[in-house]
Amino acid sequence: MKKYRIFNMFCVLCMLAALAACGKKGDPLPQKIDQLFSLQNVFMTYNPEGTLTVQGTVAGSVASVQAFSLQIEAVDEDCIGCPFVPAEKFTRRPEEVWGVSRSADFSFTVFPHEKSSVYRWRLIVHNSVSGLPNAVTPVYKINKPFEDEREFVEVSR
Numbered sequence: 493m494k495k496y497r498i499f500n501m502f503c504v505l506c507m508l509a510a511l512a513a514c515g516k517k518g519d520p521l522p523q524k525i526d527q528l529f530s531l532q533n534v535f536m537t538y539n540p541e542g543t544l545t546v547q548g549t550v551a552g553s554v555a556s557v558q559a560f561s562l563q564i565e566a567v568d569e570d571c572i573g574c575p576f577v578p579a580e581k582f583t584r585r586p587e588e589v590w591g592v593s594r595s596a597d598f599s600f601t602v603f604p605h606e607k608s609s610v611y612r613w614r615l616i617v618h619n620s621v622s623g624l625p626n627a628v629t630p631v632y633k634i635n636k637p638f639e640d641e642r643e644f645v646e647v648s649r
Contacts, residue, residue: 524621524623524624526553527553527555527556527619527621527624528552528553528556528619528624528625529550529551529552529553529554529556529557529617529619529627530550530551530552530627531548531549531550531551531615531617531627531628531629532548532549532550532551533547533548533549534546534547534548534549534615534629535547535548535632536613536632536634537634538611538634538635538636538637539601540637542603542604542607543601543602543603543604544562544564544601544602544603544604544611544613544634545599545600545601545602546562546599546600546601546602546613546615547597547598547599548597548598548599548615549596549597549598550596550598550617550627551596554586554594554595554596555594556619556620556621556624557586557594557617557618557619557620558586558618558619558620559583559584559585559586559617559618560583560584560585560586560589560598560600560615560616560617560618561581561582561583561584561615561616561617561618562581562582562583562584562600562602562613562614562615563578563580563581563613563614563615563616564578564579564580564581564582564602564604564611564612564613565577565578565579565580565611565612565613566579566604566606566607566608566610566611567608567610567611567612567633568610569609569610569635576612576614576631578613578614579606580604580605580606582602584600588600608636609635609636610633610634610635610636611633611634612631612632612633612634613631613632613633613634614628614629614630614631614632615628615629616628616629
């Protein structure tokens, strides 16, 4: 009887050891880590002629950038909590953004079809390496700059 208890305890310990050694928990790390990139200091400016310019920096492997995709949505000022539903998408190839030589800094301008004083936007930079993630910004909001249209009269003294 004692032999069976020891045998049963030995079996239970072996099963626990096997379960504990099944592997490391967590997301798998990509094997091609040198081909990853991220976005830094991304911002947008609303230009006087109604165009939007997005600028920023790609940190990491700029050679892995396949395309820039800017999504915009014209919204009302009071639609703060509305879900982001981009109505327009502008895609730029790296050659259109950088030219022949790629650098970390990027900038390109788009002309939205729908005129608005407030836009919400998101930038997605696609990775050319299959299985590696794209770089995506959060959804941001940009307001048209206030234009002072008052006419001032100079008063002489």
